[in-house]
Amino acid sequence: MGGQLHLGRLFGVPIVAGFSWLLWIFVALYLMAGFFPDEIAPTDGRKFVLAAIVVVIYVLALVGHEFGHALMARVFGIETERVELWALGGLAHLSRGARNPKEEFFVAAAGPAVTLLVTIGAGMVVGAVDGFNLDALWQIGTLQYSGSTAVSAVAGIILFFEGLALIFNLLPALPLDGGRIARSIVWKVTGEPARGTAFAAQAGKVLAVLLVGVALWLVADTGSTFNGLMALFLAYFIWQNAQAAAIPTERRRSVASLVPASAVMDREPVWVATTDTAADAEAHAFATRDLAWAAVLDPEGRLRGILPAERVREELAAGRPATPAIDLVPSGARPATREDVLLHKLLKDKDLERLGALPVVDSSGVVVGVVSREAARQALVVEGGLRT
Known part of the structure; x- marks a missing residue:
């Protein structure tokens, strides 16, 4: 694990992060500070304090997500070698893969379950402070929600990003958790893990192509070069991992054609x-x-x-x-x-x-x-x- 930051242990599992993760933290702080209006944060110092609170909560939610996977895996006798954090999410390095659809489903679903709880919690805070209605939900969904207090403003941003992460992560495409869940369902129905992997990997490639289209639209129609580049980077990441998942599937099919x-x-x-x-x-x-x-x-x-x-x-x-x-x-x-x-x-x-x-x-x-x-x-x- 050379070239990584060692952030500590939780439940006996090491937590590490690449040095590029630090760069992401600073970029996130800068971007988050811009979401707070002067009415909530009249000074730059206050804006960055609130931004730091958002980033800390986001990181804690991310760690919770990964340990949802890790602790559910432990239920099935699967150990987690380490949890790795990086700019677009995290990775629970498991000692082995699932041996049946049940293991695959529950281990994959445990992470999004934690994200769902965080999303619900943020929504409850917004509702308790400012009331919750369709207009507020629309403002949160378009990142136009400012909140009446610093607490509701922070909760609104967390609700947006955690809700977005939850929806995106449940898409039935590898390497997302939704892809793992889809794989387990196809595996259960067909009795063949290779078919489940092939389906979810192909869906991952389709998602990557769609994200390239989104990236081009963001740059051409909205002029948002930064968001376009992020979408393009995400598309590359998903394509590479979907391709990597598909290769073992093809190898496994080849092996299956030879093993008596x-x-x-x-x-x-x-x-x-x-x-x-x-x-x-x-x-x-x-x-x-x-x-x-x-x-x-x-x-x-x-x-x-x-x-x-x-x-x-x-x-x-x-x-x-x-x-x-x-x-x-x-x-x-x-x-x-x-x-x-x-x-x-x-x-x-x-x-x-x-x-x-x-x-x-x-x-x-x-x-x-x-x-x-x-x-x-x-x-x-x-x-x-x-x-x-």
Whole structure:
């Protein structure tokens, strides 16, 4: 972490910032001072004091946002190596990426949840001091709100910037938190994290192109060169990060086209012999394991069917422990997959989705392992940090 300022620790997590962040602080102070009218701040000194209060609150809100990610990640056993602050936001460097859509959704959403709370708090202050109506909301949204007191003026500026940050950050485009949330939803629906990443990364590129258009409009129609340059810089940042997210997705798809089920299967599956009884099956397969089913194998190790734990326990409850386990196997197809089936095809298997796992057989039909849906999915997940 050379070339960075060490700002301290919170909940055991280091907080750092690049030296360019200091430059941003001074620029922000200068710009914020211009938002306070003479009625509220009659002297330059008072304007800069109020500007400093705005910047401090903004930074604290930003830190809170990043620690929303960090503390939610900790709930799922993901540690945060450091929180990094920079001019356009922050970055929680996580020890690993999400392993399932639930982790991805809640860790991504925790940051905006903190920003929402800050936004609501600022709005409540404005409402308590000056009253809150549509006219006041319009003035805040157009940065024309001056407030009747220094407190409401500061709260109005915080409400504008935090509200804007919240809306922008929830856009369904990587690297924004909204992109992570969108990724988790697509991942949940399709069962493929790569599709979620591809969708959110493509949305990020679209957003970057739109921001270039905004930048050109700001310069050409409003004459706001500074704001235009900021929009252009933001577009570049989003495009670069969306592109970086898309590259691992393409690599992952390439890997998925090469990795067979045998690479991620459990080579010592739980099984039941065709000669076992219901009591044997319970003792050997289900009593000490949380399994929904076990494979039934003949003496040569070939699959004879899938034995549901529920059927075994129904038989035991009925007082028939000596019932042959093979008689409890549902008739019909014997769900299984070949050891050379590739992961991207395996994840489309309806039996895998229904059962959660499948026996893996070799070319002669002998069971050589069991592959779970979770293991196949995790093999395709890219790990990384969470950027706001």
